[in-house]
Amino acid sequence: MQITFALAKGRLAKKTLKLLEKIGITPVGINTDSRKLIFFSEDMKYRFFLSKPVDVPTYVDYGIADIGIVGKDTILEEDRDLYECLDLDFAKCKIVVAGYPDKKNFLDSGSIIKVATKYPNIAKNYFLKQKRAVEIVKLNGSVELGPLIGLADVIVDIVESGKTLKENGLVILEEIQDLSARVIVNKASIKVKYKQINKILSDLEELL
Amino acid sequence: MKENMLPVGVKDYCQQEMEKKEYIQNTMKNLFRKNGYQLIETPTFEYFDMMQDKSTQLYNLINRQGEILALRSDMTKSIARVVSTIAKDIPYPQRYSYIANSFRYPKEYLGMLHEFTQAGIEMIGKDTISSDVEVISLAIKSFISIGITDFTVHLSSMELFDIMLDSVNITTKEKIYESINKKDIVSLKKQLKNTDYLETVRLLTEAIGDYKLLEEIKAKISDEREIVVLNRLEAIYNELKKEGLEKYILFDFSLLSYGKYYTGIYFQVFTSNIGNAICEGGRYNNLLAKFGNKKPAVGFGVNINDLMKKNILIPKEKKILTKYPNQEGLIHLYDNETFQELSNYGLFYNIDEIQFENKKYVLKEGKYVVCK
Numbered sequence: 001m002q003i004t005f006a007l008a009k010g011r012l013a014k015k016t017l018k019l020l021e022k023i024g025i026t027p028v029g030i031n032t033d034s035r036k037l038i039f040f041s042e043d044m045k046y047r048f049f050l051s052k053p054v055d056v057p058t059y060v061d062y063g064i065a066d067i068g069i070v071g072k073d074t075i076l077e078e079d080r081d082l083y084e085c086l087d088l089d090f091a092k093c094k095i096v097v098a099g100y101p102d103k104k105n106f107l108d109s110g111s112i113i114k115v116a117t118k119y120p121n122i123a124k125n126y127f128l129k130q131k132r133a134v135e136i137v138k139l140n141g142s143v144e145l146g147p148l149i150g151l152a153d154v155i156v157d158i159v160e161s162g163k164t165l166k167e168n169g170l171v172i173l174e175e176i177q178d179l180s181a182r183v184i185v186n187k188a189s190i191k192v193k194y195k196q197i198n199k200i201l202s203d204l205e206e207l208l
Numbered sequence: 209m210k211e212n213m214l215p216v217g218v219k220d221y222c223q224q225e226m227e228k229k230e231y232i233q234n235t236m237k238n239l240f241r242k243n244g245y246q247l248i249e250t251p252t253f254e255y256f257d258m259m260q261d262k263s264t265q266l267y268n269l270i271n272r273q274g275e276i277l278a279l280r281s282d283m284t285k286s287i288a289r290v291v292s293t294i295a296k297d298i299p300y301p302q303r304y305s306y307i308a309n310s311f312r313y314p315k316e317y318l319g320m321l322h323e324f325t326q327a328g329i330e331m332i333g334k335d336t337i338s339s340d341v342e343v344i345s346l347a348i349k350s351f352i353s354i355g356i357t358d359f360t361v362h363l364s365s366m367e368l369f370d371i372m373l374d375s376v377n378i379t380t381k382e383k384i385y386e387s388i389n390k391k392d393i394v395s396l397k398k399q400l401k402n403t404d405y406l407e408t409v410r411l412l413t414e415a416i417g418d419y420k421l422l423e424e425i426k427a428k429i430s431d432e433r434e435i436v437v438l439n440r441l442e443a444i445y446n447e448l449k450k451e452g453l454e455k456y457i458l459f460d461f462s463l464l465s466y467g468k469y470y471t472g473i474y475f476q477v478f479t480s481n482i483g484n485a486i487c488e489g490g491r492y493n494n495l496l497a498k499f500g501n502k503k504p505a506v507g508f509g510v511n512i513n514d515l516m517k518k519n520i521l522i523p524k525e526k527k528i529l530t531k532y533p534n535q536e537g538l539i540h541l542y543d544n545e546t547f548q549e550l551s552n553y554g555l556f557y558n559i560d561e562i563q564f565e566n567k568k569y570v571l572k573e574g575k576y577v578v579c580k
Contacts (some may be wrong), residue, residue, distance in 0.1 A: 063483040081315070081484075083391040182394060188485075191362055191460065191478045194416040 001193050003046050003200070006065030008053035008074070012181055015090050016069045023203040057082060057184060066189035066197065072179040073158060077119045083190050085201055086183040089208055095122060097174040098165050099147050099154035104173050106153060107132070116146030117156040126156070126176050144168045217313075217322025229325070231522045232354055232515055233307050236327040239353045240305035243346055245329045248304040250286035253277045259285060263389070263468060265313040267322070279311035284469075284495070284507060287330050292501035300333025300503065307512075321513055328489075328509035335493060335504035337440060340473050341447040347477065347487055347508045348453050354520055359479040359486070362416070362460035363444075366470045366490070367437045369461075416460045419445060425461070444473070469495045473506070479518065486514045 005020075007013040017030060027039035027048045039048045051059060054077075056070040061080040068082075073095055075084060097107070097115075107113060116137045117123045127134040137152055139145075144164060146152035154173060159165060165172065183201065190197055214220070221229050241247065256276040259266055266278040280286055283306045291302060307327045314320035329346060331339055344361065351359050373381050380399070387396040415421055422445070426438050441459065448454050460476075472491030479486055489508020496503045 061483075079315070081391075083393065084395075085393050087394045186483065187391065188478050188483045190462075191416065191458075191476075192360065192480055194458075194460075198416070 001196065002044065003067065003189075003193060003196055004065045005046065005048045006056045006059040006068040006070075007048060007050050008056050008068075008070045009050045010053070012053065012069060012071065012091060013050055015181070016088075019088065019204060019207060022207055023200070025200070054078060060184050060186050063186045063188060066186050066193060067200065068184045069181055070184065072177070072182050073119065073122070075182060075184060076122050076177070079121055081187060083185040083187055084182050085185050085190075086204055088181040088183060088204070091179075091181040093158050093160040093179050094172075095119065095156065095176045095179055096159050096172045097126075097154050097156055097176065098144075098159070098170045098172050100169065101171050103147075103154055107173060113154060114152045115154055115156055116143055116152035118143055119156055122176065123156040144170060217320070219321065225516070228520060228522060229512065229516060232512055232520065233325070233327060235353050236350050236510065237305065237307055239350055240327075240329055240346070245303040245305035245331075245346075248287060248290065248306055249308070250280070250283065250290060250306075252309075253279050254286060254289070258289065261468070267311045267313065280308075281312040282310050282509065283308050283326065283328060284330060284492070284509070287332075288496045288499050288501075288505070291332050291503070292496055292499035296501055301339065302332045303329065304332075305329045325512040326509040327512055328507060330505055330507035332496065332505040333503050334506075335472075335491070337443045337447065339506055340440075340444050340491065343489065343506050343508060344444065344457075344473075344475060345448060345451055345453055347475070347489060347510070348448075348456050350510055351477070351479075351487075354515070356479065356515075356518055356520070359456065359477050360458050361456050361475050361477050362458050363441065363473065363475045364459065364461045365437050365441060365472060366474050367472055368434055371431060371433045371437070416458055416462060418458060419454075421459050441473070475508070482514050482517055484511075484514065486511050 007016055017027070020026065025046055026041060027046070028042055029036070030039045030048065037050050040046065041048075049059075049065070053070055053074050056065070056068040057075055057078040057080040059065040060068040060082050069088065071091055072084075076095075110133075112133045112135055113127070114135045114137060115123050115127070116139050118139060118141070120136045120138045123136055124134065137146065143155045143157045146155050147170065148168060155170075156176065158179065159172060162172070183204065185197060185201075237247065253269065254277065256266065256268055256278040259278045259281055261281075264281045266281055269277050269279070271277055287304050287306070291304075295302060305328065307325065309323055309325050311323050313322060327350070329343065331343060344363070348361060351357070373384060376384070384396065384399055387393075387399060415425065417424075422438055422442055426435060429435060429438070445454060445457060448457060469492040470490040471493045474490035475488070476485035477487035487508055487510045489506070491504070491506040493504040496505055
């Protein structure tokens with residue numbers, strides 16, 4: 001049975017392909033800079049396609065792809081019904097609550113917190129767990145602008161080096177979750193194609 | 209116009225789609241009845257408190273007395289209620305079957321039906337290997353009866369995991385089951401790191417295989433109670449082998465359903481082109497106690513709407529047409545009696561016209577039937 005991989009276009013795909021190559025899985029003609037989207041391995045045992053990172057969980061949920069490799073932030077935000085099987089330990093970063101340092105006390109004050117974020121679901125669930133009232137403002141980029149121009153009290157965003165925050169005078173107020181690239185698997189494929197999928201997962205795990 | 213629209217999560221079934229659904233439902237209904245499972249019907253709505261469970265969002269309604277009701281989300285609880293009330297003193301084991309629609313809100317935007325049809329059985333009052341075998345065997349036969357053979361029954365036991373996590377405190381156990389429910393194996397491994405049972409749990413969560421897998425696991429387990437559970441699974445397998453059904457069985461200890469009521473064997477059935485389990489079942493010995501009638505029980509439900517996605521051949525009655533060979537133009541001379549017989553096998557558009565096997569036949573002058 002053919003196994004289909006959904007890869008997140010960009011840095012994630014590049015690193016993923018390197019790993020897959022190490023365990024003997026190589027698509028022919030793949031060049032992550034070109035516009036072509038579907039590829040096959042020489043023996044046709046594997047099929048690959050490139051998609052926008054946010055869509056990888058969708059393809060895996062519907063079973064279009066058996067396996068997907070994508071960041072934990074996307075997995076949490078899209079909240080689809082699938083298995084998260086392996087932490088590939090690259091593309092490591094964190095998702096945090098950030099803002100001006102003086103907002104630290106405001107967060108615990110009990111007032112409604114205005115949060116600007118690209119990740120409304122992650123933000124909502126985080127504050128809900130702590131029973132804190134929030135108003136979520138969804139932005140699609142440059143979320144740091146939120147507190148800078150007075151749109152929001154704090155932001156929920158991804159932090160790698162922390163440089164962007166620092167340059168804008170913002171600090172990490174609370175850490176939500178550690179992130180990295182993960183392997184997700186369709187919940188029927190993991191049962192029906194279990195032999196092949198378990199082998200791929202254990203081979204990948206050996207590399208770590 | 210809202211009158212022409214359907215709300216989210218429901219659909220109409222008519223024409224050929226309905227024929228297919230009816231065929232599946234009737235075939236299973238007859239199979240269950242032949243095996244001694246009598247049909248039962250229960251109300252479409254029940255008290256909210258009775259239906260409520262951790263993992264399901266119910267369709268609520270308030271009646272005019274101000275009581276909170278809910279559309280049923282499954283038949284198992286309703287049947288448990290009946291067995292604990294009006295059927296309480298009927299001899300056990302009691303065997304029931306049902307074809308019924310249930311309702312629940314799935315997660316948003318996932319395109320799933322809110323109203324779904326299940327065909328299923330419950331056997332109440334017996335906690336034996338033979339009763340587990342009877343139920344699994346019937347689940348397998350229900351798919352074979354509609355011509356589906358490309359499926360696997362993934363069998364596991366809720367008891368195994370419970371025993372292994374026996375010594376773990378409640379909060380940690382809750383988190384572990386939450387990871388399993390969310391299918392987050394990465395978190396699960398992190399939670400079990402540095403514990404005694406990481407290896408065994410890992411072995412289990414990654415273990416899907418045939419009969420040999422049981423032997424492998426038995427070799428790595430030392431707790432007596434766990435060996436008992438594995439032996440029971442082995443015995444079930446061997447009984448199914450006597451019926452020639454073992455080829456559909458896979459042991460799958462990665463399966464777990466948290467928040468549901470299973471206490472013993474648990475199984476899900478998967479088939480190649482459908483993304484979720486087409487059948488789910490198992491033993492639930494603690495449910496009836498909640499209705500004041502402590503009795504063991506085991507059963508399963510088949511997801512009819514999902515089965516509709518499979519290629520299913522509905523055997524058509526061919527005998528009428530073979531009796532009357534097809535000729536160009538004039539087909540045959542029909543008398544009233546024959547006309548009635550033919551009408552049982554086709555769809556009527558009006559009394560002068562019959563559709564059969566995608567051709568339309570017209571009653572001409574009350575006697576002749578001409579192929580249109």
